[in-house]
Amino acid sequence: MAPTQANQINASSFRDPTTAWLGPDMIWRVIVGSKRNQRGFAILYRSKDFLNWVKAKHPLHSAKKTGMWECPDFYPVSIKGQNGLHTSENGPDVKHVLKASLDNTKREYYTIGTYNIHKDIYIPDKGSVESDAGLRYDYGKFYASKTFFDSSKNRRILWGWINESSSLEDDTKKGWSGIQAFPRKIWLDKSGKQLVQWPVAEIEKLREKEVKLPSSVLNGGSVHEVLGVTAAQADVDATFEISDFKKAEVLDPSWTDPQLLCSQKGASVKxxxxxxxxxxxxxxxxxxxxxxxxxxxxGHNNKYVVLLCSDQSRSSLNQDNDKTTYGAFLKVDPLHEKLSLRSLIDHSIVESFAGQGKACITARVYPTLAIDVDAHLYAFNYGTEDVKITGSAWSLKTAKIN
Known part of the structure; x- marks a missing residue:
């Protein structure tokens, strides 16, 4: 299956095959990430015996100006419920997801669409694109992900890679670089327009010492410490509720980049x-x-826009660290639903799941003071309007790896 000069593929732009799937014609298929000039490709190969593979005349899908597609992933999702599907499944109740990790930007994008098994092409739904106007699993430091179908529990599991935020010199001192994120269950949202992710249920077995969050109301300008939790290794599940929307700041139409907006309006900006x-x-x-x-x-038409931010600007006194602030717009209606926020904290990792998993942001931070027993956890409200908070925090035991 190696690339050759004949097919005009540079060998350095050919990697990361997906899980193979079996078509109704009993022929296996697999895709490999590639590029030609700056057009990204999901090259399709077929095999009758899983040993000898032949390149198809056309890719499964491609997109211009996206560069090299690393770690492509292609899988079906059910339009009925949260159960995962075997990678070879297709039919009227199935949509397909194609994810590409773009080497140019080190960001991942996924599209939702239709897989035409007869033509062997994937067609993204209208508006589903491989760019910043499209969808991402995670709006923080999360890359090179792959999914697999867990047949024992009928779920699709997503694994992602969290890169470093420390300097190369500090990485060398540590003696290692990069770590796997918490595994996530992944499924199609009821709207059919995006995926939803949630930490796998097994993580809850690591919970101990439940602590209720500190106050039923977070008054404007207040900070409350959550005591009784090992704040360096914790699971926090909070819900926020707003009753008065009159003081909401008007969204400027030019504020279309959530990451830029979060960096301009960080946690200290009231x-x-x-x-x-x-x-x-x-x-x-x-x-x-x-x-x-x-x-x-x-926003316009009296609709409210929810912005989720992960602000690392004060995450460490070490000025050599990457302290990028991340952001995402969340597709929820705060008038009619509470805002949930679950954060998994593991020493240098902060994985946050907003809106019951509709938007996720992973941060990699290396504090110099807030380490182990010197790490603390707070709930805060620096807005002028009061916010009601409910929820719990748990200390997390260390996982035992078989």
Missing amino acids: GGLGPFGLLVLASKGLKEYTAVFYRIFK
Whole structure:
């Protein structure tokens, strides 16, 4: 299956095959990531015996100006419920997902669409694109992901890679680089327009020492410490509820980039509805913290826009670290539904799941003060309007790896 000069593929732009799937014609198929000039490809191969593979005349899918497609992933999702599907499944109740990790930007994008088994082509739904206008599994430091079908529990599991945020010199001192994210169950949202992710249920077996979150109401400008939790290794599940939307800041039509908006309106920038959320891996006195929070803006037609931010700007006193702030717009209606936020904290990892898994942001941080027993956890509201908070936090035991 190696590339040759005849098919005009550079050998360095040919990698990361997907899980193979079996068509109704009993022929196996697999895709490999590639590029030609700056057009990204999912090259399709077929095999009758799983040993000898022949390149198809056309790719499964491609997109211009996307560069090299690393770690492509292609799999079916059910339009009925949260159960995963075997990779070879297709039919009227099935949509397909194609994910590509773009080497140019080190970001991942996925599209939802239809797989035509007879023509062996994948057609994304209208508006589903491989760019910043499209969908991402995770809006933070999360890359090179792959899924697999867990047949024992009928679910599709997503594994992602979290890169470093420390300097090359510090990486060398540590003696290792990069780590796997918490595994996530993944399924198609009821809208059919995006995926939903949630930490696998097994993580809840690591929970111990449940602590209720500190206050039923977070008054404007307040910070409350969550005591009784090992804040360096914790699972926090919070829900926020707003009753008065009058003070929501009007969303400027030019504010279309959520990451830029979060960097301009970080956790220390006070607003009307927000910022409110969690300060994790925080030092006493808040010289260091990673803030995961919401802001609510008033958009056009009296609809409200929810912004999720993960602000690393004060995550470490080590100035050599990457302290990028990440952001995502969340497709929820705060008028009619509460805002949920679950954060998994593991020393240098903060994985946050908003809106019951509709948007996820992973941060890799290396505090210098907020380490082990010196790490603290706070709930905060720096907006002017009060926010009701409910939920719990748990200390997490260390997983036993077989």
